[in-house]
Amino acid sequence: xxxxxxxxxxxxxxxxxxxxxxxxxxxxxxxxxxxxxxxxxxxxxxxxxxxxxxxxxxxxxxxxxxxxxxxxxxxxxxxxxxxxxxxxxxxxxxxxxxxxxxxxxxxxxxxxxxxxxxxxxxxxxxxxxxxxxxxxxxxxxxxxxxxxxxxxxxxxxxxxxxxxxxxxxxxxxxxxxxxxxxxxxxxxxxxxxxxxxxxxxxxxxxxxxxxxxxxxxxxxxxxxxxxxxxxxxxxxxxxxxxxxxxxxxxxxxxxxxxxxxxxxxxxxxxxxxxxxxxxxxxxxxxxxxxxxxxxxxxxxxxxxxxxxxxxxxxxxxxxxxxxxxxxxxxxxxxxxxxxxxxxxxxxxxxxxxxxxxxxxxxxxxxxxxxxxxxxxxxxxxxx
Amino acid sequence: xxxxxxxxxxxxxxxxxxxxxxxxxxxxxxxxxxxxxxxxxxxxxxxxxxxxxxxxxxxxxxxxxxxxxxxxxxxxxxxxxxxxxxxxxxxxxxxxxxxxxxxxxxxxxxxxxxxxxxxxxxxxxxxxxxxxxxxxxxxxxxxxxxxxxxxxxxxxxxxxxxxxxxxxxxxxxxxxxxxxxxxxxxxxxxxxxxxxxxxxxxxxxxxxxxxxxxxxxxxxxxxxxxxxxxxxxxxxxxxxxxxxxxxxxxxxxxxxxxxxxxxxxxxxxxxxxxxxxxxxxxxxxxxxxxxxxxxxxxxxxxxxxxxxxx
Numbered sequence: 001x002x003x004x005x006x007x008x009x010x011x012x013x014x015x016x017x018x019x020x021x022x023x024x025x026x027x028x029x030x031x032x033x034x035x036x037x038x039x040x041x042x043x044x045x046x047x048x049x050x051x052x053x054x055x056x057x058x059x060x061x062x063x064x065x066x067x068x069x070x071x072x073x074x075x076x077x078x079x080x081x082x083x084x085x086x087x088x089x090x091x092x093x094x095x096x097x098x099x100x101x102x103x104x105x106x107x108x109x110x111x112x113x114x115x116x117x118x119x120x121x122x123x124x125x126x127x128x129x130x131x132x133x134x135x136x137x138x139x140x141x142x143x144x145x146x147x148x149x150x151x152x153x154x155x156x157x158x159x160x161x162x163x164x165x166x167x168x169x170x171x172x173x174x175x176x177x178x179x180x181x182x183x184x185x186x187x188x189x190x191x192x193x194x195x196x197x198x199x200x201x202x203x204x205x206x207x208x209x210x211x212x213x214x215x216x217x218x219x220x221x222x223x224x225x226x227x228x229x230x231x232x233x234x235x236x237x238x239x240x241x242x243x244x245x246x247x248x249x250x251x252x253x254x255x256x257x258x259x260x261x262x263x264x265x266x267x268x269x270x271x272x273x274x275x276x277x278x279x280x281x282x283x284x285x286x287x288x289x290x291x292x293x294x295x296x297x298x299x300x301x302x303x304x305x306x307x308x309x310x311x312x313x314x315x316x317x318x319x320x321x322x323x324x325x326x327x328x329x330x331x332x333x334x335x336x337x338x339x340x341x342x343x344x345x346x347x348x349x350x351x352x353x354x355x356x357x358x359x360x361x362x363x364x365x366x367x368x369x370x371x372x373x374x375x376x377x378x379x380x381x382x383x
Numbered sequence: 384x385x386x387x388x389x390x391x392x393x394x395x396x397x398x399x400x401x402x403x404x405x406x407x408x409x410x411x412x413x414x415x416x417x418x419x420x421x422x423x424x425x426x427x428x429x430x431x432x433x434x435x436x437x438x439x440x441x442x443x444x445x446x447x448x449x450x451x452x453x454x455x456x457x458x459x460x461x462x463x464x465x466x467x468x469x470x471x472x473x474x475x476x477x478x479x480x481x482x483x484x485x486x487x488x489x490x491x492x493x494x495x496x497x498x499x500x501x502x503x504x505x506x507x508x509x510x511x512x513x514x515x516x517x518x519x520x521x522x523x524x525x526x527x528x529x530x531x532x533x534x535x536x537x538x539x540x541x542x543x544x545x546x547x548x549x550x551x552x553x554x555x556x557x558x559x560x561x562x563x564x565x566x567x568x569x570x571x572x573x574x575x576x577x578x579x580x581x582x583x584x585x586x587x588x589x590x591x592x593x594x595x596x597x598x599x600x601x602x603x604x605x606x607x608x609x610x611x612x613x614x615x616x617x618x619x620x621x622x623x624x625x626x627x628x629x630x631x632x633x634x635x636x637x638x639x640x641x642x643x644x645x646x647x648x649x650x651x652x653x654x655x656x657x658x659x660x661x662x663x664x665x666x667x668x669x670x671x672x673x674x675x676x677x678x679x680x681x682x683x684x685x686x687x688x689x690x691x692x693x
Contacts, residue, residue: 019538022402024433028441042439059397059544074436118397122616129389129550130560132670133619134639136611136626143609144628148693151607151652151686197610197647241587245578245635250693 003383004099005222006230006344007106007215008038014178014210014329017116023063024070027112030211030334031071034108037350038215039226045215046104047077051091051111053084053333053368056123058114071110083239085281085368087111088212088336089375092364093235095216096377105218112211113331120207120332139196139204139284141370145249146286147198152250153301155289157198159308161189163285164203164327166313171324173353178208178329203285203327210331212338219383230344230379233361234265242370249371251294258374259295266378271363272297275378277319277346277356278363279339283326288312292320295365295376314356322346322354336366340377347381386557387668394545404433404442406536411447412516414534415506418445419483426484448482450504450525455479455486457496466545468519478502478520490519512537555583555593560668562598566660570597570634578635599633601673602657604684606630606637606692610647625650629676630692637692644677653683 010033012018018026035042048071050064060066064073064080071078083090088111095109125135136143149155165184172182184202192202222229238258241247259271268274280291289303297318298306306312312320321327323342326335343364345351351359360381367374401409404420408431411418420431421444432442457476463469467490474496477486491502502520510516552560555571559582562569571583571593579597580586586593608627611620625647628637642650644659656676666672 017400019400020402022400022405022433025402028434056393059395059542069432069436070434072434072439114400117399118395119616122395125615125618126391126393127619128391130387130552130556130669132640132673134626134641135618136609137613137615137618139613140609140611140626144607144626145693147609147652148607152690152693193612194610195613197612243636244587245573245576245580246588246691248693 002100002102003219003222004096004216004232006232006348006379007040007217007221007225008034008036009212009214009341009344010034010037011176011212011338011341012210013176014208014331016178016207016209018114018209019116023058023060023112023114024067026114026209026211027067027071027110027213030112030213031108031110034213034215040106040215042072044106045072045076045108046106047079047098048073048108048110049079049081049091049095049098051081051087051109051333051337053082053087053113054123057120057332058117072108083368083373083375085332086336086366086373086375087368088334088338089340089364089366089377090237090373091337092214092216092340092377093237093375095214096232096235099216099218106221107216108213109216109337110211110213111334111337113333114209115207115331116209136196139199142284143196143199145371146284149250149286149290150198153304155304156308158186158190159289159304160198160203160285161186161200162307163282163288164189167282167285167321167325167327168202170314170322170354171328174323174328175352176329177324178206178210179324180328199284199286205283205326205330206328208329208331210329210334212334212341214337214341214344228348228381230347231381231383233378233380233383234262235377236262236265237373237375239373242372250290251300252371252374254372255291255294255367255374256296258376262376262378263296268378271295272318274361275318275363276359276361277322277343279323279325279342279365280320281326281336281339281366282321283330285327288320291365295363314354319356322351322356336368336375339366340364343377344379347379386552386554387560388549388551391548391550392545393548394543396541396543399540399542401537401540402433403536404431404445406538407445409512409514409537409540410534412514413510413512413537415450415510417448417450417480417504419448420444421446427482428485429480429483429487446482448480450480452478452480452483452502454491454496454498454500454502456498457491459496473519476502476520489517492519492521513540553584555585558596559583563670563672564666564668566663566666566672568599568601568631570599571595572597579633580636581631581634581638597633599631601631602655602679603629603631603634604689605642605650605652605654605656606689607652608642608650610650623647627676629656630689640673641675642677643675651683653686653689655679655681655684
């Protein structure tokens, strides 16, 4: 298959409200940084892929239409991608596919969310007629599944809090992170209010305004780059219904299938040994042990043990979310692309204070819907 | 027989962070002034573009254009709908304001609308720095007054959006709701995987319509649950409350419902619960006929009996 590589990444400062910029300005902040990082000019971009979560989030139908000028798509192909929370990851994969298909030489992938323009919780809680008013919000949707994980594998209560402490401290090393809490402790997390039992306030992602952009190029473009690129060794996406009889919400089949396909395509036999750093989509802290198992780093019921041992910290056997992850910044539409970008930054050696020393191979991961869409990639210093 | 249907309205007051260019444009409208953006090819765009489509650079050069212009093209709107600029028949027109190179789409309040007609902005009486500061256009010329001082950009604009739908049920949902009206809970079995879906639906795993109708019990077990402690937009119950996955006896997939009649802290996975129905006189085609579920006092179901439903 043709090779593709991330030539450059860019992201915004993520905040609760970025009222200083329009949606177009928010996207451009990320894009301008990605183009500069890639050393790429506008005239070298052949196509643009825009990722965005549901239109109801911002109340803009088809934002790709009015954003076309701002994101440099005038006169070029423009595609919109939408796969719920995994959309950022899917956006990176669609852009990669355009390169690998030999259609384009350099593609700009951009994803954004301006949560302050609306209320995502409201948008996710629309009450159709003939339904009971039993809404519980996004956290309420996932909390029962986290409870199932805890029960199924007898995980100790403090595992979720350990993840929160790790990610928020990591976020303090990331100048773009929305929440930066170097002084957070296990005790302070455990003292924070219980929102959706068993999810506490400090174990919950924030609502953020933010955007992320990547320049993805073909082999010739990568080899022409004066800087280290992140070679895209494999991508994978899988989907399953939100609900069906027998669906395993603790270990979703689509996630496991996507991971198996990913490792196979990347030629990776022992992910825990061969991956140096992982950016997992963890909007609620308990998802870290669940996804560690789902993507096959460890066996079923072993995820929480890896967390408890401290091996998912920077310096551990498998640093997870050195950027602080979704727990520190959650511009929903961009969150998946941020995971993919952070993985790329790690192997490019451009992750700054949260750089994992010697990172040569990294996983970017995203999921969305009711644990329904999964998208992942493996990037490396070498092709 | 038609399936059940009911209206659904979704509405929200979205906001728009305007940024430096649109923020100055909106501030201008408040002062009865129209600003256009001059791009690298010398053209003036109204409304302004934030980024130059040729060079991709941010637009910084805003110039004032006239509130009077010429109709370039138009169509007639005989039946205005909610939210449009006028509540009587009007024309939609592309209007090129004097000094601008691109036409602006807006409503014209004129019965004899024609191409080439000279029209001017009819300003809203109350102007707040919002696109609605332009009420519509009307025939005539404006007086051009002195160009005023630079004004502070508007930062945020509110744009309420309201959508009206007709929500129509599927044949399976309709059957389920009509059974609920009689105090019964029905599921339907997938002919492929033989699983009983409550509420019935096209099997999400096999993609085939269900056939056999199966009456299930109004009691079952809590598989897993959440204690909701947090208030949020759109919420219709006051926290704290327990939302549980309830696997009804005879069903193969749980339904979401409230657990009451027990302290939230005492709800357990495997707890046996039964439906508490509303008063029979209030039954209709709604899942709200079941007010909530309460513990039955039976021994908890063993984990093995629901472990595959998590």
